[in-house]
Amino acid sequence: MRLSRAWDNRFEAMARAGRIGRWYSAVGNEATTIGTTLCLDAGDAISTVHRDLGAVLTQYLDVNRLAPSLFGEGDRTAWDAIRPDAQPLLDRLACQVFGRRDGFTVGHDRSFHYGLVKPEWGIRHVGMISHLGSMIPVAAGLALAAVQDGTKAVVLGFIGEGATSQGDFHEALNLVGVMKLPMVLVVENNQYAFSTPLDEQYACAKLSDKAPGYGIAGETVDGTDFEAVWSAMSRAVARARSGQGGTLLECMLPRMRGHAEGDGSYDLIPQAERERFLAMDPLPRFEQRLAALGLTDDARTAEVTRVATEIIESTVERAIAAPEPDASEAWRSVFAPGEIADAFARQQSEVNHG
Amino acid sequence: MAETTYIDAIRRALLEEMERDANVFLMGQDIARFGGAFRATKGLYERFGRLRVVNTPLFESGTIGAALGAALAGKRPVLEMQFADFVSCGFNQIVNNLAKTWYRWEAPVPVVIRLPYGGGVGAGPFHSQSPEAWFAHTPGLAVVAPSTPREALGMMKAAIRDPNPVIYLEHRVLYRREKEDLPDGELLTPLGRARVAREGRDVTILTYGWTVHEALDAAAEAAKEGVAVEVIDLRTLVPLDEETVFASVKKIGKVVVVHEATATAGYGAELVARIA
Ligand SMILES: Cc1ncc(C[n+]2csc(CCOP(=O)(O)OP(=O)(O)O)c2C)c(N)n1
Numbered sequence: 023m024r025l026s027r028a029w030d031n032r033f034e035a036m037a038r039a040g041r042i043g044r045w046y047s048a049v050g051n052e053a054t055t056i057g058t059t060l061c062l063d064a065g066d067a068i069s070t071v072h073r074d075l076g077a078v079l080t081q082y083l084d085v086n087r088l089a090p091s092l093f094g095e096g097d098r099t100a101w102d103a104i105r106p107d108a109q110p111l112l113d114r115l116a117c118q119v120f121g122r123r124d125g126f127t128v129g130h131d132r133s134f135h136y137g138l139v140k141p142e143w144g145i146r147h148v149g150m151i152s153h154l155g156s157m158i159p160v161a162a163g164l165a166l167a168a169v170q171d172g173t174k175a176v177v178l179g180f181i182g183e184g185a186t187s188q189g190d191f192h193e194a195l196n197l198v199g200v201m202k203l204p205m206v207l208v209v210e211n212n213q214y215a216f217s218t219p220l221d222e223q224y225a226c227a228k229l230s231d232k233a234p235g236y237g238i239a240g241e242t243v244d245g246t247d248f249e250a251v252w253s254a255m256s257r258a259v260a261r262a263r264s265g266q267g268g269t270l271l272e273c274m275l276p277r278m279r280g281h282a283e284g285d286g287s288y289d290l291i292p293q294a295e296r297e298r299f300l301a302m303d304p305l306p307r308f309e310q311r312l313a314a315l316g317l318t319d320d321a322r323t324a325e326v327t328r329v330a331t332e333i334i335e336s337t338v339e340r341a342i343a344a345p346e347p348d349a350s351e352a353w354r355s356v357f358a359p360g361e362i363a364d365a366f367a368r369q370q371s372e373v374n375h376g
Numbered sequence: 377m378a379e380t381t382y383i384d385a386i387r388r389a390l391l392e393e394m395e396r397d398a399n400v401f402l403m404g405q406d407i408a409r410f411g412g413a414f415r416a417t418k419g420l421y422e423r424f425g426r427l428r429v430v431n432t433p434l435f436e437s438g439t440i441g442a443a444l445g446a447a448l449a450g451k452r453p454v455l456e457m458q459f460a461d462f463v464s465c466g467f468n469q470i471v472n473n474l475a476k477t478w479y480r481w482e483a484p485v486p487v488v489i490r491l492p493y494g495g496g497v498g499a500g501p502f503h504s505q506s507p508e509a510w511f512a513h514t515p516g517l518a519v520v521a522p523s524t525p526r527e528a529l530g531m532m533k534a535a536i537r538d539p540n541p542v543i544y545l546e547h548r549v550l551y552r553r554e555k556e557d558l559p560d561g562e563l564l565t566p567l568g569r570a571r572v573a574r575e576g577r578d579v580t581i582l583t584y585g586w587t588v589h590e591a592l593d594a595a596a597e598a599a600k601e602g603v604a605v606e607v608i609d610l611r612t613l614v615p616l617d618e619e620t621v622f623a624s625v626k627k628i629g630k631v632v633v634v635h636e637a638t639a640t641a642g643y644g645a646e647l648v649a650r651i652a
């Protein structure tokens with residue numbers, strides 16, 4: 023959670039300084055994105071949108087290898103045994119977000135619009151397209167393939183509360199219900215969509231009230247309460263894995279930042295509400311809880327924050343210094359290699375030289 | 377050898393590919409026990425079961441999006457739109473998701489979308505459209521329109537095996553009207569290659585799908601008056617086989633473009649622009 027927060031803080035600062043175009047902050051979403059993704063196993067799939075950095079880091083990284091000073095042998099999981107070295111993967115992620123050559127899209131995009139499917143690492147991540155809601159049926163399709171193959175894999179999809187108004191939300195959850203697909207859709211309900219508040223977005227009391235209409239399980243939890251998120255997600259994963267079907271898990275979140283850094287949308291939120299939101303930060307809450315359980319203390323909490331910040335600082339510096347995309351990459355074919363791509367290449371050469 | 381109709385050729389292709397590759401599966405409305413609105417999938421549910429002949433709820437966007445997800449998990453879905461007209465309800469999934477997946481992160485998405493299209497059967501404005509231009513306009517989609525049973529078979533098999541999304545236009549007038557003897561064994565038609573359906577020297581007709589037959593009929597009529605019409609069956613609209621098209625145009629120098637779709641900003645306008 024501290025790693026995700028450090029990343030956001032760094033990118034927010036760069037956005038404010040005009041060094042990057044936009045930044046959609048995930049500050050406040052960490053207990054939800056990380057608490058849910060931690061319930062998954064190697065081979066499960068995630069489908070993320072724009073405030074899900076925490077889910078991506080959780081699925082990709084072997085944190086023991088990333089920050090050996092903070093962890094011991096006992097912290098390693100079976101999944102970590104097949105995960106790749108964490109720092110190079112983190113570097114690629116940073117290069118992706120900076121549009122560098124070494125990013126996942128070799129510079130074609132400068133965002134979370136990509137995917138990383140590496141079954142040998144236990145990683146199956148499908149990133150978003152800009153059209154919100156469009157990935158929910160895709161996540162359902164990953165779940166359908168899991169049923170067809172009998173793999174017992176579970177799919178975790180994320181969506182903001184605004185995008186639940188899309189038709190694809192309805193179509194996908196209907197399919198999950200009808201086919202009993204092993205999918206959990208987590209709604210990150212931060213109570214605003216760009217500038218639009220909840221009462222202009224939907225008229226039900228809770229979004230999880232929609233679940234019975236699809237014949238799936240539904241639950242609403244405090245998305246800043248790591249343990250509440252984790253236990254609701256554990257239940258949902260258990261249902262999905264045992265063939266009992268999908269869950270709509272609504273996580274209530276405070277909007278701790280505007281829509282995009284510096285776009286003025288935060289000013290629309292009344293001052294008193296903003297203060298209430300900012301006081302709901304999930305990180306100190308979780309740290310206090312861990313301290314109460316005797317699992318951490320002030321010194322260790324400070325050390326975790328320091329190490330996380332240091333890792334992000336050096337990662338970002340390397341990404342900034344990393345090479346720009348190769349110009350030849352701009353001509354990447356829109357077709358995957360095969361008969362059609364060959365025909366397209368012939369047509370292109372006619373256009374260029376014919 | 378067996379006399380095979382166009383629709384039976386499609387079914388044969390589906391059957392052969394499903395037997396060849398366990399990752400090939402079908403999705404669509406009423407395609408399981410009922411065998412589809414035009415019976416293209418008749419008998420396949422009984423053979424392959426409900427996880428490979430997936431009857432969906434009445435939606436298009438959900439089907440196409442789910443097919444993309446399944447393709448990312450290694451599947452090769454073949455989708456039936458009940459009528460081509462209804463594909464508009466899944467337009468976003470095709471043009472923004474399916475078409476751009478390879479470009480944005482180089483993940484192959486082998487999804488075939490079958491579109492029973494076209495008029496001529498008295499079905500009215502919402503069951504008769506020819507939507508090829510919508511998809512020909514979108515980078516990342518192959519668009520094919522086989523005109524004979526042999527090509528319906530060979531192009532379906534090739535489309536299923538290709539790693540790209542393919543829009544497969546099947547004209548409903550052809551379904552039961554076109555029949556031919558097809559040999560057993562593997563029949564594949566290369567994608568991206570046009571076919572000279574009739575050789576001539578006086579004028580070239582460029583066409584595809586059902587109107588190939590109209591053009592051949594017209595050519596036979598014209599021959600009676602001593603006019604030798606060359607008919608090019610494009611077969612694949614995107615990518616266009618410019619080699620074959622340009623060769624005919626250069627040879628003869630007179631061209632007629634024939635299609636059934638709307639004239640304004642249609643695929644014909646693209647053909648005319650390319651050869652101009
Ligand atoms: C289909 C579509 N329409 C509009 C937009 C523009 N847009 C981008 S983010 C956003 C708000 C999203 O709100 P929500 O789903 O609640 O997510 P949040 O940003 O609050 O996390 C909008 C309207 C879009 N990306 N996609």
Ligand SMILES: [Mg+2]
Binds near residue numbers: 211214
């Ligand atoms: Mg929101």
